Amino acid sequence: MSINVIIAGFKGKMGQAAYKMVSEDPELTLVGLLDPFTDEKEIAGVPVFNRKEDMADLDAHVWVDFTTPKAAYENTDFALSSGFAPVVGTTGFTPEQIEELTELSRKKELGGLIAPNFALGAVLLMQFAAQAAKYFPDVEIIELHHDQKKDAPSGTAVKTAELISQVRTSKQQGVADEEETIAGARGAEFDGMRIHSVRLPGLVAHQEVIFGSQGEGLTLRHDSYDRVSFMTGVNLGIKEVVKRSELVYGLEHLL
Numbered sequence: 533m534s535i536n537v538i539i540a541g542f543k544g545k546m547g548q549a550a551y552k553m554v555s556e557d558p559e560l561t562l563v564g565l566l567d568p569f570t571d572e573k574e575i576a577g578v579p580v581f582n583r584k585e586d587m588a589d590l591d592a593h594v595w596v597d598f599t600t601p602k603a604a605y606e607n608t609d610f611a612l613s614s615g616f617a618p619v620v621g622t623t624g625f626t627p628e629q630i631e632e633l634t635e636l637s638r639k640k641e642l643g644g645l646i647a648p649n650f651a652l653g654a655v656l657l658m659q660f661a662a663q664a665a666k667y668f669p670d671v672e673i674i675e676l677h678h679d680q681k682k683d684a685p686s687g688t689a690v691k692t693a694e695l696i697s698q699v700r701t702s703k704q705q706g707v708a709d710e711e712e713t714i715a716g717a718r719g720a721e722f723d724g725m726r727i728h729s730v731r732l733p734g735l736v737a738h739q740e741v742i743f744g745s746q747g748e749g750l751t752l753r754h755d756s757y758d759r760v761s762f763m764t765g766v767n768l769g770i771k772e773v774v775k776r777s778e779l780v781y782g783l784e785h786l787l
C-alpha cells in the first residue's frame with residue numbers, strides 16, 4: 533500500500549529535498565503541499581494549499597514538516613488532530629511542547645517523529661558524545677550552519693547537550709569568577725556546558741563536540757555537506773511512523 537504524504541514548507545531548502553525524495557519513491561504518493569505565500573494551485577497534479585486548515589480532509593497518512601520554528605508546533609498539533617502522523621524536521625520545540633504533542637499522539641493512537649537531525653551520522657555523533665561524556669565530563673559544543681538559519685542554537689546541539697546532561701553529573705565549566713568582556717563570548721549555557729553557534733554562507737549543517745581532560749582532548753565531528761544527507765532519515769521516518777501509535781523525539785528511536 534502506498535503511503536500518502538503531505539509536505540509543509542515544500543518551497544524551502546529542506547522542503548524541496550523532501551519533495552524530490554517523496555516524488556521519486558514509488559512507495560510514497562504526494563497528496564498535498566503547503567506554503568502560506570505561494571500563488572501556485574497545483575504542481576505535477578498535486579494540490580497546493582496556503583492554509584493548513586484547508587488540508588484537514590485530505591486522504592493523507594503522513595505530514596512532513598520543514599517550516600519555521602514559529603509554525604512547527606501549531607502544524608504538528610494540527611497534523612495529529614487531523615489524523616496525519618507527523619514527521620517533523622523543523623527545529624525550535626520546547627520540551628513541554630514535545631511532551632504535549634506526545635500525549636496527543638497517544639490519545640489519537642498515531643505514530644510521529646520530531647527529529648532535530650535526520651542525518652544518520654549526526655544521530656551516531658550524538659550517541660558517541662553521550663558515551664564519551666561519561667568519562668570526559670568537560671565538554672563544549674560548536675554547531676555550524678548556513679547563514680539563513682533562523683534559530684540558534686541548533687536543535688541538534690540542544691539534543692546533544694540534553695543527552696550529555698543525562699549521563700554526567702551537573703557541572704559548571706570554567707572558573708567561577710569568569711568574566712565576559714564581550715557579551716556572549718562564552719556561548720550559550722546549558723546545564724553548565726557551553727554551546728557556540730557559527731553562521732556562515734557556504735555551510736550546510738555541521739557539529740563538533742569537544743571534550744577536554746588532563747593532558748588529552750577528544751573531538752567528534754559530523755558534516756552534512758548536502759541536504760540529501762537528511763533524506764534517508766526522512767524516508768525511514770515516513771515508513772516507520774505509519775506502523776506506530778506514539779510520537780517519538782529523535783530518529784534513534786526508530787532505528
Ligand code: NAP
Nearest residue numbers: 541543544545546547598599603621622623647648649650
Ligand atoms: P527554509 O529554506 O527557510 O524553508 C522553510 C519554508 O517554510 C519556507 O519556504 C517558508 O516560506 C515556509 N513556511 C514558513 N511558514 C510556514 C507555515 N506556517 N506553513 C508552511 N510553510 C511555511 O528553511 P530550511 O533550511 O528548509 O529549514 C526548515 C526547518 O528545518 C528549520 O527549522 C531548520 O532548522 C530545520 N532543519 C532540520 C533538519 C533536520 O535534519 N531535522 C535539517 C536541516 C534543517 P517563506 O520562506 O516564504 O517564509
